[in-house]
Amino acid sequence: MTMKKWVQAFGALLVTLIAFSGLIGLGHSVHAADDSLAKVKSRGVLVMGTSPDYAPYEFIINKDGKNEVVGMDVEVGKAIAKKMGVKLEIKQMDFDSLLVALQTGKVDMVLSAMTPTASRAKSVAFSNVYYKAKQYIIVNKNEKDLYKDKSSFAGKKLGVQTGSLQADIAKSQIPTSTQLGLAKVPDLILALKSHKVDGIVAEDPVASAYVQNDSSLAAIDGKFNLAGDDLGSAIGFPKGATSLVKVANETIAEIKQKNLFPTYLKTAGKDMAGNVQNTSMLHYWSYFAKGVGYTLLITLLAILIGIPIGTLFALMRLAKNKVVHLIAVSYIEFVRGTPLMIQIMFVYFGIGLLVDIPALVAGVIAVSLNSAAYVAEIIRGGIDSIPVGQTEAARSLGLSQRQTMQSVIFPQALKNIWPALGNEFISLIKESSIVSIIGVTDLIYQLKVVQTATYKGVQPIVVAMFLYFIMTFSLSKLLNHYERKMQHDN
Incomplete structure (x- = not known):
């Protein structure tokens, strides 16, 4: 594709996004x-x-x-x-x-x-304001004597929840400290226990909750300067x-x-x-089972939706029609050039602004469309790998272009791309974990739930890792079985 066409494609995409943003802004204009x-x-x-x-x-x-x-x-x-x-x-x-x-x-x-x-x-x-609380700093109990208040953390590393008041006051009142910002408090607790941070800034009730339920933790009054009705x-x-x-x-x-x-x-x-x-992982088996169920459901639906769409875009990219080719290239490059997390948030919050989309449906749509772009490139590569002589021979025998693709080219290409497709399917199991950011109860989401409920950080992670391994290993073996079968059929 020439530079001029790339600029045209990018410009068209930019105009579309700006127009969509305008619709969002219009939807949130001031009401009479x-x-x-x-x-x-x-x-x-x-x-x-x-x-x-x-x-x-x-x-x-x-x-x-x-x-x-x-x-x-x-x-x-x-x-x-x-x-x-x-x-x-x-x-x-x-x-x-x-x-x-x-x-x-x-x-x-x-x-x-x-x-x-x-x-x-x-x-x-x-x-x-409905409730006010002091700001405390959670530390490892065996290090409690090292700290008196916020001044003790000068030059230290503090854990804070992303976007929270604690992040702001730690930055302004302990300027020489560095911060580790994470979305979930259980992740911060795990970082503290593994000595990734020296302390965690948290409100008094939260700090008390963790200290009372975890004997390895302690809390000290940070003595932060808090004033104003807005706190x-x-x-x-x-x-x-x-x-x-x-x-x-x-x-x-x-x-x-x-x-x-x-x-x-x-x-x-x-x-x-x-x-x-009862904080044993066995006691929380139903949580993990639910997470596995949703993870497999999202993966299966993404495969069933992503393959047909990916195949369509692969054929469009191989098409001689310049407009069709440009549409396919623009879609594939844009999807591959943006993070899946952003795509999920765009579908759920952006498109969902115009049409109310449930979190699970939004997650499936985003993961499917993302996978389709990668599947399209895999299939295109497979088709390109078949010698041109195969096409010429089929056409000389009277087969139409569609019959040639369906009966000659694609079956051979499928054997060539099967390992790459298998890797994409396995990656889907792991990549689907990002849907937890919008509240879909997949395995990662349930992992966080168990961490919050049990005040244990490492054990739920170990269980989730083991379950992900079982899912990916089982799928890998299944894909290898069909790969050997296709090779045997040769």
């Missing part, structure tokens, strides 16, 4: 009147977004064989939904995806121990949703008047204690 509360009441459901890895605010327990999100924030959410006269629906995702979900209409509110910072307030309408935890709503904010503020006032927060924390403590009564 606030109808946010009316919409929630008409649906009968209030959708709450949260990252359930932050006990005692929000975490997961197994109740009657099913995962259930519980914690203080969930109780607040239930109270708000009750006041509105609707049901509460909880959507789970990574903490740093919550505001995107709010801005794209995936959730009605974010209740996840979020601090109403000035930067967030530019794009989010916050309720009044603490608040509920995030879309900009302009004043009617929702009003109901939330009324509910928060009632909860404080009745002094219900100590009760909420006490209930959360009981749930946490139930989680750690």
Whole structure:
């Protein structure tokens, strides 16, 4: 392809993306009147977004064989939904995806121990602060005597949750420290135990929860300088949703008047204690089994969808029609040139803004379309590997172009590309783990759930590694069987 055609293709793609961005912006233009509360009441459901890895605010327990999100924030959410006269629906995702979900209409509110910072307030309408807590630093117990407060961590490495208040205050008040930012608190705990960080900045209730359930940890008062009414935890709503904010503020006032927060924390403590009564990995087999099931389902659907689409784009790229060829090249190069994680978020949050797409469906679509681009190149390479004489011989015998491709070229190409296709299928099992960022309960997601529930970092990882190995090894053996069979048929 010439440079001019590449520029034309890139320009067309850029215009398309800009136009799509314009549609998104148009969909979020300022409303003449606030109808946010009316919409929630008409649906009968209030959708709450949260990252359930932050006990005692929000975490997961197994109740009657099913995962259930519980914690203080969930109780607040239930109270708000009750006041509105609707049901509460909880959507789970990574903490740093919550505001995107709010801005794209995936959730009605974010209740996840979020601090109403000035930067967030530019794009989010916050309720009044409903809970304030001190900021502590979690350390390994055998190193507790080395630290007194935040000043002891000058020049040290601190773990913080990505996009959190803790990340901001650690950066501003301990400027000589370095940070390791991770999306999940269990990952930070694992980093602490493996001495990747010297401490973790966390709110008092969170620090207490981990220390009480893990004898190898300790917590010290960081003595951070916290001031202002904007500090603490608040509920995030879309900009302009004043009617929702009003109901939330009324509910928060009632909860404080009745002094219900100590009760909420006490209930959360009981749930946490139930989680750690039996922390053996065997006890959590159903979690891992569910994760394996979803991982295999996503992989299977991605293969079934990706192969036909990939084959189509391979043929389009080999076509003599310049327009068809350009479309195929643009698609393949664009998909291969962007991270799968971004593609998943675009499908779920971007396209999902126009059409409500469930997380699982969005994950399958993104993984399938991503795989199709790689399958297309594999198939194209296989077709190109067949000598031109094969095509000429078939056409001289009276076979049409379609018959030649179907009966002569493609069967030979399939034998050549089978190992490469097999590698792509095996990679799909592992790459599908990225769908956990939008709340799909695949194996990686369930791994995080078990880590949060048991306060164990390494054991769930070992189990997940073993399960991934079983899946990939089994598929590898199956693919090798058919490869030997095809070679034998020669």
